[in-house]
Amino acid sequence: MTDASSEIKPIDLNSSEYYINRELSHLQFNIRVLEQALDDTHPLLDRLFFLCIFSKNLDEFYEVRVANLTQQLVYAREQAGADGMHPQQVLNAIHTLCSTTVERQYEILNDTMLPALAQENILFLRRADWTEQQREWVRSYFEDSIQPLVSPIGLDPSHPFPRLVNKSLNFIVALEGKDAFGRETGLAIIPAPRSLPRIIRIPDELAGGGDKFIFLSSMIHEFADDLFPGMSVKGCYQFRVTRNADLEIDHDDTADLATALEDELHSRNFGEEMRLEVADNCPEELINFLLKQFNLEANDLYKVNGPVNLGRLMEVIGQINRPDLQYTTYTPGLPKHIKFNKSIFESIREKDVLLLHPFESFTPVVDLLREAAKDPNVKAIKQTLYRTGAKSEIVNALVDAARSGKEVTVVIELRARFDEEENLYLANRLQEAGAVVVYGVVGYKTHAKMMLIVRKEGDKYKRYVHLGTGNYHAGNARAYTDYSFMTCDDSIGEDVHKVFQQLTGMGEALRIKKLFHAPFTLHKKLIELVDRERANAEAGKPALIRMKANGLTEPKLIKALYKASQAGVRVELIIRGMCCLRPGIEGVSENIEVRSVIGRFLEHSRVYYFLNNGKDEIYAASADLMERNLLNRVETAFPIENNKLKERMKSELEVYMLDNCQAWILQQDGSYVRAQPAADQELVKAQSILLETLAASAG
Incomplete structure (x- = not known):
C-alpha cells in the first residue's frame, strides 16, 4: 500500500x-x-x-x-x-x-x-x-x-x-x-x-x-x-x-x-x-x-x-x-562578393546574402532598391514599411520607381506606435508618386520586414527578396543589431509573393512552403519544433534549443519550453527585454538559461535555432516571442538553409552565450545578475567580437 x-x-x-x-x-x-x-x-x-x-x-x-x-x-x-x-x-x-x-x-x-x-x-x-x-x-x-x-x-x-x-x-x-x-x-x-x-x-x-x-x-x-x-x-x-x-x-x-x-x-x-x-x-x-x-x-x-x-x-x-x-567610429563591413561597382542582382544570383547590422553595412539593402528603381527589367516592387524615417532613402527609391512607371505596392503600418504621423506623411508622398499604398489588415499590425522585386530575365520573371529582422531604417541599422537576408530562391520568392497577396487582397490563407507566417503558422510551428527537441531528448538523442528575441511572454510557448527542459533539453535564451519564463526551477526549468545582453548597440535580431538531432534548423524572424507578435500581427520567420550561413549564425549565437561582461542572467525571482568572468577566464564581449570580426574597420 x-x-x-x-x-x-x-x-x-x-x-x-x-x-x-x-x-x-x-x-x-x-x-x-x-x-x-x-x-x-x-x-x-x-x-x-x-x-x-x-x-x-x-x-x-x-x-x-x-x-x-x-x-x-x-x-x-x-x-x-x-x-x-x-x-x-x-x-x-x-x-x-x-x-x-x-x-x-x-x-x-x-x-x-x-x-x-x-x-x-x-x-x-x-x-x-x-x-x-x-x-x-x-x-x-x-x-x-x-x-x-x-x-x-x-x-x-x-x-x-x-x-x-x-x-x-x-x-x-x-x-x-x-x-x-x-x-x-x-x-x-x-x-x-x-x-x-x-x-x-x-x-x-x-x-x-x-x-x-x-x-x-x-x-x-x-x-x-x-x-x-x-x-x-x-x-x-x-x-x-x-x-x-x-x-x-x-x-x-x-x-x-x-x-x-x-x-x-x-x-x-x-x-x-x-x-x-x-x-x-x-x-x-x-x-x-x-x-x-x-x-x-x-x-x-x-x-x-x-x-x-x-x-x-x-x-x-x-x-x-x-x-x-564617445565610442570610436567604424566602417561597417561587406561580404566579399558584394562590390559597389557590381550589380546587386548579380551578387544575389551568385549566392544568398546575409548581413548582420550594424557590424555589416545596410547599404546593400538600399542599393538593391535603388538599382531596382532604375533597372528597366524590373517590372514590380512590393515592400512593407513599419518604421522607416522621414528622410528615408528607401522611400526615395520607391518614389523614383513609381514615377518611372514600375508597379510599386507599399504596405505601410500606420499604427507603428509613436511613428504614426511620420507614416501618414510617407503614405501620402508615395501615393502622390503613383505607388499603390495599403494599410495592411484591419486588426493585425503588419510587422513583417519584406521586399519583393520582380525582374524580367530572358523570357521569364525572377523574384528577388529581402527579408529582415529589423525595420527599413538606415539610422536604426547603425544602432540596432539586425539580420538582413537577400535571396532569389524560387520557393521563398513565391512565399513572399503569397504573403503580399494576403496583405493587399482578400481570400483564404494561402499554402506557404518555407516561411512561417503569423498569425497563421508561426506560433504552431515554433511549438512543434520545441516539441520535436523534447521528443529527441526523450529518445536519448542530443537536443538543444537556442532562441534570441526582444521579449518572451507567450504562455503556451513558455509551457512547451518547460516541458522540453523537463525532458532534458538544454534551452538557451537570449532575451533582451521582458521575459515571463522563470529559469532554474527544479523539476521545471533547471535546464533553461535566460540572458540579456546590453551594450553599445541595441540588441534587436530575432533568431530561432533547433539542433534537430544534428540536422540543425535555423530561422531569422521579424517576430518576438510574444502574444502580439505570434497571434495578432503579420510576421514572417524565414529559414537559413545555406550551410555556411547556418554555421555563421550558429557561431554568432554562441558568442552571445559566452559573453561574460555585458550579459545579465535572469534569476528565478525575476531579477538579473550581471555575468562576471572568473579570474582565469578570458573577457568576452559579444558585440565587440562581432565588430572586430565583421566590420571593415573598427576605429
Missing part, C-alpha cells in the same frame, strides 16, 4: 508561480539600461546617453503600459496574465520599483555623472555659479527668446487650471501681491515654450573654456519675477505630467484608417494623466494641489532632485565635440 503523503505531486505548468509578470520584467530591462550609466567600460558621453534612454523608456512605459493597466481598472476590464497578478497589484509593484529606481537615477546623475562630466570641463551651471557676464547674457536670452513666447497663467475662477501637454515642462508659481486688475490669486502656471531647447549652450567666449550649459528651467527660475510685474514670486517649482499616449481606434467603426488615425493623433497630447514628476523642493501644499488638478494619487507622484525630464540631456551630446568621450 502506497503512503499518500509520499506521493509526488504532479507539476502544474499552468500555475502562476512559474510565470513572471511582463510589466515588472519590462521594468527590469529599463533598470539594466540605467546600470550602463555606471559602467566605466562605456565612454562617458555614451554613459550619459544610457541615463537619458532610461528616462525615455520610462516615459513610454507610463504612456502605454501603466496607461493600459489603469484603463483596465477604470473600465472594469481587469485581466490577469499567466502570472496571476491583478492589475492593481501590478501598479502597486510598479510604483515601488520605480520609486527606488528613479531615486537611484538622480543619485547617479548628481553623484556620478555630473562630477565625471565636470572633470572633463563639461558643466551644467547652477544660477549661483554664473559669472556677472554670464548672468547678463542669460538676461538678454530671457528677454529676447523666452519672455516673448511665455504665457503665464494666473489661476482664478476665470482662469482655471490649464490643460497641459503630455510631458511638457511647466512651473507652478507661488505669488504675493495684487496684479493690475487687483486680483490676489496666489498661484500661477508657467508653461515652458515647447519651441525652445531645454538646455542652452553658453557662447564659447563666455564659457572660459570647455563646454558650459544652462538649463532653460534655471533661466525661468531666475527671472520669473519679470513675468509678473508688481508681484513677488515666493516660489517657482518645475513639474511635468505624463499622459496616456496609446491611440485607440475602433476598427469595427472605422471606414478610413488614415483619417481616423489623424483624428486620434490630435488627442494624444491630452490623454488621461498617469504620472506627476515635481521638483523635490516643492511645498507639500502645492504638490497636493497639482495631484488634485490631475486626479492623481500619491502612488502616481515622483519627487526628483534635478530636471524633471532627464531625457532632454541627450540634446547636449551632439553639441560636445569630444570624440575621446
Whole structure:
C-alpha cells in the first residue's frame, strides 16, 4: 500500500508561480539600461546617453503600459496574465520599483555623472555659479527668446487650471501681491515654450573654456519675477505630467484608417494623466494641489532632485565635440562578393546574402532598391514599411520607381506606435508618386520586414527578396543589431509573393512552403519544433534549443519550453527585454538559461535555432516571442538553409552565450545578475567580437 503523503505531486505548468509578470520584467530591462550609466567600460558621453534612454523608456512605459493597466481598472476590464497578478497589484509593484529606481537615477546623475562630466570641463551651471557676464547674457536670452513666447497663467475662477501637454515642462508659481486688475490669486502656471531647447549652450567666449550649459528651467527660475510685474514670486517649482499616449481606434467603426488615425493623433497630447514628476523642493501644499488638478494619487507622484525630464540631456551630446568621450567610429563591413561597382542582382544570383547590422553595412539593402528603381527589367516592387524615417532613402527609391512607371505596392503600418504621423506623411508622398499604398489588415499590425522585386530575365520573371529582422531604417541599422537576408530562391520568392497577396487582397490563407507566417503558422510551428527537441531528448538523442528575441511572454510557448527542459533539453535564451519564463526551477526549468545582453548597440535580431538531432534548423524572424507578435500581427520567420550561413549564425549565437561582461542572467525571482568572468577566464564581449570580426574597420 502506497503512503499518500509520499506521493509526488504532479507539476502544474499552468500555475502562476512559474510565470513572471511582463510589466515588472519590462521594468527590469529599463533598470539594466540605467546600470550602463555606471559602467566605466562605456565612454562617458555614451554613459550619459544610457541615463537619458532610461528616462525615455520610462516615459513610454507610463504612456502605454501603466496607461493600459489603469484603463483596465477604470473600465472594469481587469485581466490577469499567466502570472496571476491583478492589475492593481501590478501598479502597486510598479510604483515601488520605480520609486527606488528613479531615486537611484538622480543619485547617479548628481553623484556620478555630473562630477565625471565636470572633470572633463563639461558643466551644467547652477544660477549661483554664473559669472556677472554670464548672468547678463542669460538676461538678454530671457528677454529676447523666452519672455516673448511665455504665457503665464494666473489661476482664478476665470482662469482655471490649464490643460497641459503630455510631458511638457511647466512651473507652478507661488505669488504675493495684487496684479493690475487687483486680483490676489496666489498661484500661477508657467508653461515652458515647447519651441525652445531645454538646455542652452553658453557662447564659447563666455564659457572660459570647455563646454558650459544652462538649463532653460534655471533661466525661468531666475527671472520669473519679470513675468509678473508688481508681484513677488515666493516660489517657482518645475513639474511635468505624463499622459496616456496609446491611440485607440475602433476598427469595427472605422471606414478610413488614415483619417481616423489623424483624428486620434490630435488627442494624444491630452490623454488621461498617469504620472506627476515635481521638483523635490516643492511645498507639500502645492504638490497636493497639482495631484488634485490631475486626479492623481500619491502612488502616481515622483519627487526628483534635478530636471524633471532627464531625457532632454541627450540634446547636449551632439553639441560636445569630444570624440575621446564617445565610442570610436567604424566602417561597417561587406561580404566579399558584394562590390559597389557590381550589380546587386548579380551578387544575389551568385549566392544568398546575409548581413548582420550594424557590424555589416545596410547599404546593400538600399542599393538593391535603388538599382531596382532604375533597372528597366524590373517590372514590380512590393515592400512593407513599419518604421522607416522621414528622410528615408528607401522611400526615395520607391518614389523614383513609381514615377518611372514600375508597379510599386507599399504596405505601410500606420499604427507603428509613436511613428504614426511620420507614416501618414510617407503614405501620402508615395501615393502622390503613383505607388499603390495599403494599410495592411484591419486588426493585425503588419510587422513583417519584406521586399519583393520582380525582374524580367530572358523570357521569364525572377523574384528577388529581402527579408529582415529589423525595420527599413538606415539610422536604426547603425544602432540596432539586425539580420538582413537577400535571396532569389524560387520557393521563398513565391512565399513572399503569397504573403503580399494576403496583405493587399482578400481570400483564404494561402499554402506557404518555407516561411512561417503569423498569425497563421508561426506560433504552431515554433511549438512543434520545441516539441520535436523534447521528443529527441526523450529518445536519448542530443537536443538543444537556442532562441534570441526582444521579449518572451507567450504562455503556451513558455509551457512547451518547460516541458522540453523537463525532458532534458538544454534551452538557451537570449532575451533582451521582458521575459515571463522563470529559469532554474527544479523539476521545471533547471535546464533553461535566460540572458540579456546590453551594450553599445541595441540588441534587436530575432533568431530561432533547433539542433534537430544534428540536422540543425535555423530561422531569422521579424517576430518576438510574444502574444502580439505570434497571434495578432503579420510576421514572417524565414529559414537559413545555406550551410555556411547556418554555421555563421550558429557561431554568432554562441558568442552571445559566452559573453561574460555585458550579459545579465535572469534569476528565478525575476531579477538579473550581471555575468562576471572568473579570474582565469578570458573577457568576452559579444558585440565587440562581432565588430572586430565583421566590420571593415573598427576605429
